[in-house]
Amino acid sequence: MIFVFHEEAGSARLQVSGELFRYLIKVRRHSQGDTIAMRNNATPTMLYRYTIEHIENRAAVLSLLQSAEVVVSAVRRLHIIWCVIDTKSIEKVLPTLTELGVAKISFVACARSQRNFKLDFQRFQRMVSAAMQQCGRSEFMEFEQLAGLEEALQRYEKLVYLDFCDTLFKASHAIDTVLVGCEGGFSDDERKLLASQQGFCLNTPMVLRSESAVCAVASQILLRPFKS
Numbered sequence: 001m002i003f004v005f006h007e008e009a010g011s012a013r014l015q016v017s018g019e020l021f022r023y024l025i026k027v028r029r030h031s032q033g034d035t036i037a038m039r040n041n042a043t044p045t046m047l048y049r050y051t052i053e054h055i056e057n058r059a060a061v062l063s064l065l066q067s068a069e070v071v072v073s074a075v076r077r078l079h080i081i082w083c084v085i086d087t088k089s090i091e092k093v094l095p096t097l098t099e100l101g102v103a104k105i106s107f108v109a110c111a112r113s114q115r116n117f118k119l120d121f122q123r124f125q126r127m128v129s130a131a132m133q134q135c136g137r138s139e140f141m142e143f144e145q146l147a148g149l150e151e152a153l154q155r156y157e158k159l160v161y162l163d164f165c166d167t168l169f170k171a172s173h174a175i176d177t178v179l180v181g182c183e184g185g186f187s188d189d190e191r192k193l194l195a196s197q198q199g200f201c202l203n204t205p206m207v208l209r210s211e212s213a214v215c216a217v218a219s220q221i222l223l224r225p226f227k228s
Contacts, residue, residue, distance in 0.1 A: 001028070002136035003037035005129055009048045010040060010067065017059040025060060036062060041129075045071050045138045072138045074101025074222050078175070081152050081159060083110035083182040085210045087117045093211045094124060097141070098131035100218045104142035108152050111187035119145060149193055152179065160198040161186075162217055169200045175221050182210050 004024070008014040016024060024030045032055055038048045047070040050062035080097075082090075084107050097105070107119055121143045128141045146152050152159065161179035163186060179194075186194065202208070202216055 001133055003039050003047065004133055005041060005044075006038045007040055009038040010043070010046065011064065013053075013061060013063050014050070015059050015061055021059055025055060031055070035065065039138065041140075044132075044140060045069050047138070070138065072136045074103070076101075076176075076222055077103045078218060078221050079104040079106065079156070079177040080214060080218065081106045081108055081146070081156065081177065081179040082214060083108055083180065083210070084113040084117060084119070085182045086114060087119065089209070089211045090119075091124070091127060093215055094127045095131035095134075096215055097218055098128050098137060099135040100215070101137070101222045102141060102218050103139070104144070106144045106146050106152065106156075108146040108149060110149060110182055111190055112184040113182050119143075149190055153193060153197070160200060161194055162213055163191075163194075163199045163201060165199050165201050167198075167200045168203050169217075169220055178217055178221070180210060180214050180217060 004020060006014060006016070006020065024036065030036065030052060032052050034052050036050045036052065038050060039046060040048075046067060048067045049065045051065050053061045053063050078101070080102055082105055109115065124143055125140065132138070132140070146155070156177045159177040159179050160175055162181070179197075181190075202213070202220070204216075208216060
């Protein structure tokens with residue numbers, strides 16, 4: 001755990017209780033005099049360091065040692081437009097996408113999307129918050145839902161898309177917004193809509209699940225080295 005979120009982080013003194021107390025004191029076994037790094041949801045780029053003054057039965061009192069703006073984010077900004085799949089599959093990879101540094105995910109219902117799933121952005125953000133504390137990231141991921149592929153193309157004219165094609169993704173490609181389809185790929189009508197956009201494929205003979213493809217694309221774009 002790199003830091004923990006606390007709604008009062010930034011105050012000169014604060015009290016830790018409940019689940020966070022159990023985690024810090026019972027699980028992580030922090031004791032009096034230890035230093036704890038904290039951020040709050042309102043200003044997550046600010047990092048506060050506290051020392052544990054004293055520990056009671058069910059609470060601990062901490063005092064502020066120092067504060068500074070410490071931004072931890074990916075060196076590139078990546079926006080993924082993701083055709084809706086099973087929310088359980090989305091949730092499995094949200095922590096990984098958070099760690100990789102994905103800045104924003106826009107969900108769009110495509111022709112082959114399953115329609116009986118409701119996107120719970122509050123739940124998604126809780127999962128992102130937990131992953132941020134583990135990896136140290138200081139910026140929340142953004143979420144939005146789009147009505148359809150037409151809206152995605154109107155709002156994000158420079159998007160590129162992942163598909164089964166002959167154009168391999170290359171490190172030289174400058175990609176800010178990428179569209180990833182659901183299982184089964186895009187329909188013929190959707191490919192007509194995408195005809196004027198750039199498409200590419202990944203260098204693998206295997207057929208990837210949608211969530212695997214999203215992680216692979218994010219890794220290729222966000223973790224590749226800059227050209228010298």
